[in-house]
Amino acid sequence: MNISVVNHPLVQHKLGLMREGEISTSKFRTLTQELARLLAYEATRDFQLETITIDGWCGPVEVQQIKGKKVTVVPILRAGLGMLEGVLDMIPSAKISVVGLYRNEETLEPVPYFDKFVDSLDERIALIIDPMLATGGSMVATIDLLKRKGCKQIKAVVLVAAPEGVKVVNEAHPDVQIYTASLDSHLNEHGYIIPGLGDAGDKIFGTKHV
Ligand SMILES: O=P(O)(O)OC[C@H]1O[C@H](OP(=O)(O)OP(=O)(O)O)[C@H](O)[C@@H]1O
Ligand SMILES: O=c1cc[nH]c(=O)[nH]1
Ligand SMILES: [Mg+2]
Numbered sequence: 001m002n003i004s005v006v007n008h009p010l011v012q013h014k015l016g017l018m019r020e021g022e023i024s025t026s027k028f029r030t031l032t033q034e035l036a037r038l039l040a041y042e043a044t045r046d047f048q049l050e051t052i053t054i055d056g057w058c059g060p061v062e063v064q065q066i067k068g069k070k071v072t073v074v075p076i077l078r079a080g081l082g083m084l085e086g087v088l089d090m091i092p093s094a095k096i097s098v099v100g101l102y103r104n105e106e107t108l109e110p111v112p113y114f115d116k117f118v119d120s121l122d123e124r125i126a127l128i129i130d131p132m133l134a135t136g137g138s139m140v141a142t143i144d145l146l147k148r149k150g151c152k153q154i155k156a157v158v159l160v161a162a163p164e165g166v167k168v169v170n171e172a173h174p175d176v177q178i179y180t181a182s183l184d185s186h187l188n189e190h191g192y193i194i195p196g197l198g199d200a201g202d203k204i205f206g207t208k209h210v
Helices: 009-018 025-043 082-089 138-146 163-172 202-204
Strands: 002-007 049-056 059-066 070-077 098-103 110-116 124-129 153-161 179-181
Touching: 002 070, 002 082, 009 138, 009 153, 009 179, 025 082, 025 124, 025 202, 059 153, 070 138, 082 124, 082 153, 082 202, 098 138, 098 179, 110 138, 138 153, 138 202, 153 163, 163 179
Parallel strands: 002 179, 070 098, 070 124, 124 153, 153 179
Antiparallel strands: 049 059, 098 110
């Protein structure tokens, strides 16, 4: 399976804090951004470097810089917005493409309602961000959209993934690597990840799930 579970102690500790049932909106939001930063760090580990010479304080000095990688970060609305600032902290020059999808709570199918992509997607690596990968429908739909626009290099960064969703993404798009803080147990009968985090969008935005 194309999945990297980031087992760094900071990641696991912060994820543990997020699982608290009565967590406040403010704490959940802060931890989402912190985890997004750490997962972005891992998801960019294979970016290549090149050596260049710059004018240093005592003359020319060789330094390393990331080689020709243009990045677009792709938050899936709404909940993906909760990770955006954290990822941009690590990749400040990234351009942002937005995909709006919500999951129909009865059919569990993704319903598209918005998209806006940056240009030159064929030259960019896309980092899709969404806290939850449940059935995988929303992630597959987003990857489909990006590929249709010419994007060739795509990674998915999620806080928590369900095995069912990972399988769906792997089967549809075996070239897409998934980075996550946890591969959880399973989905319940409503398509929620167990143990999961509950409804991440509602927790980030402070809306009540009824
Ligand atoms: O893997 P899937 O089964 O497709 O489910 C995951 C999707 O569901 C959630 O979004 P939701 O539909 O709740 O929208 P929201 O972000 O607006 O709350 C989550 O943020 C993912 O986008
Ligand atoms: O567990 C889940 C599944 C979908 N969306 C969420 O926010 N949480
Ligand atoms: Mg939601």
